[in-house]
Amino acid sequence: MGKVKIKRKSTLIDMTAMSDVTVLLLTFFMLTSTFLQKEPVTVITPSSVSEIKVPTSNVAQVLVSPQGNVFMSVLGDADPENAEEWGSEPLRKEVLRTAAADYEKKTGKKLGITPMDLEKFAKNASFGVPLEKMHEFLMLETTKQDEFLGQTADKPVLIGSLRPKDVGIPFKDIVYKDENGTPIATNEFQIWMRAIYNSSNPNIHDAIQKGEGIAVKSDRGTKYETIHQVLDNLQTIKMNKFSVMTALKTESD
Template identity: 30%
Template sequence: MPKIKLPRKSTHIDMTAMCDVAFLLLTFFMLATKFKPDEPVVVTTPASTSTKQIPEGFMQITLDKDGRIFFAVDNINAKRDIINQINDDKKLGLSSVEMQNFVNGSGVGVPFSQLKSYLALAPNQRADYDKKAPGIPTDTTGDFTTNELAYWVQTARYHVDNGKGRIAIKADGKASYPNISKVISTLGKQKVFRFSFITDMKGVPPGTALAAERAGKPAAE
């Protein structure tokens, strides 16, 4: 008996819908992605086992190994209000371009007396200057004249989440304790007793109580 051969038909899949979805997703991520500016100074933070993440919109105090202090805010709208108030309070005479440079920048580490000339620099010039910037003047008092970090903290807190913005300290592992103490004392003078330290992630040592807790097992007695 002769075999009956069925005609072969090629399978056609319309990829138009998939291409449309792919381009829509690509467009969404391109428009929604928030690019973080480079930090003004590179610090090597100590390691810890904490997995808690800092929410967006926080204020960051960076302390390098030489004791220089930089201040940054992760909120574009708040940064505009902050620099407007600083310009009025300190009578700096900042231009609109200089204030926009502050909004677009990653942070500052200069005294108020140098802020105008610093913000007048081009982005690449500011990056070079950050390597030798003196840092924000800080001491253990709450006097805005000598402790300019205290003024930055108070002004930023007023504009970030109505005073509820979180503060994070990013200190170099080689930073001296007296310099770290000045930052903590400054926060205390501003009635800020809850803040976070930014650290690098490290593995939990096996056999410890924390390892047992994360594994959902009772700790060994």
């Protein structure tokens, strides 16, 4: 009787098929992906039956955090032909320049925004500090900036002269005096919105007029009194047509 020889099989597994599948999946994800925008606070938007998609260009997004801080982000024209002039980065630079000039004119304070600041500002997706602290804020490293904007009440972050109260764009009315001494009530939120509206990009101007250019985003649990103040500001500057970011309602809702 001869011994039955057990043939030793190689343990090599052919990975080619696996590799094929992963490459396919990878291609799919790369092509369909739109990157999550970095936001200072994460919010869960309420759901609605509306099926209008959020525009990805020519939009000013107003983010209201549950704590009542307001952040903004501006997206310029998506058309590559206009990228030089009206793309997101040139638009942001222009907006900061206009807003700073407007603020300096109204308050007589000097902000000292340098060309370096403009460059840095253009790179940031969203912003939310008072104009007075903008220069100091922009001098910080990106990680420090995120840390500052994302701070919570029980873990305050103090950097230089930046205090927890400096998070968010001020939207409470301050009375300024113009050249003739007539008091005007306005605030930085309105200054920003006007700067965006009056930018040299005509498309964002049209979009705001149509009501597609402003998207208000807030958490489900944010109290109405907080958002009401923001909406009230928009009404004051006659931007009373705007959209609200929502998630798609599911069957169970």
